[in-house]
Amino acid sequence: MLVAAALVGPVALMPEISSAEGLLDFFFGGGQKQQSQTSPFGNIFNSNPQSPPPRPVVVSAGPAFCVRSCDGKYFPLMRGATSPAQLCQAFCPASPTKVFFGSNIDGAYAVTGERYADSENAFAYRKALRADCTCNGHNPAGLAPIDLAMDGSLRSGDVLATADGHVAYSGIRVGNDHNPDFTPVATSPGRTPEVRAR
Structure with a gap:
């Protein structure tokens, strides 16, 4: 009984330390914090939560989508000699654009870590097309003609x-x-x- 009281007493008196450190770390670790992986149940009793680590930057690999920022209209990009960002801007020079990478647009991310589905105008084009939101400067549905030098889909004999x-x-x-x-x-x-x- 006396041993149990000796163990539980300091833990009950110092809840901040006991919640942030394990019992054995408290007694034998000398107050040193060790880094460990977060478990799904970790830090339930933590009274000083820390913000989650920043989202990793997305590697610009895999399928790419060119997104018109003003209404979220998107189209897939072909890989070629030109970067996806350059090709996107060439097809849509009359509006701001952003490139998102992913196997489908719902789960696609920009290189900044922004998810398409969370962007300000995601899927807005489905509700209404705006006359001032165009790629070619004429109508909301058309793309601008691009220089053939940028077309990565060309094959010998085409x-x-x-x-x-x-x-x-x-x-x-x-x-x-x-x-x-x-x-x-x-x-x-x-x-x-x-x-x-x-």
Whole structure:
């Protein structure tokens, strides 16, 4: 009985210490705090809670979404020679944008740690489109045309319709600025007359 009172007495008189440290740490640890992992039941009796650690910064890997900040409208981005942020801004230069990463938009995070679903205008475009919230400066539904040099989806032999006629992508990027090499379809090698006519 006397031993139990000797053990329980100091613990009852000093609840702050007993709640922050284990009983054995109190008696044998000399008051030194040891770092341990937080359990689901940890710090229930802690009268001095600390704020949780900051959310880790999201690594910009995996699928990416370009989000128009003014209404939350988003679209997936293809990976290519250009960074997702540059490609997002190129498709939507008339409004502020942000890139979110994740396998789906509901669980996607920006590199700052912000979750799309928690952003100010998440899914606002589903309720109403605003005339002043556009990517191309003309209407809420369209995207701005981008420079073909930024298109990471191009593969050698792809044919594109341009204002100057049909051109074929050679698969070669020329120079440090990644300008792709295009050849008019009429003179591009490896095409039969039937393919050129079509």
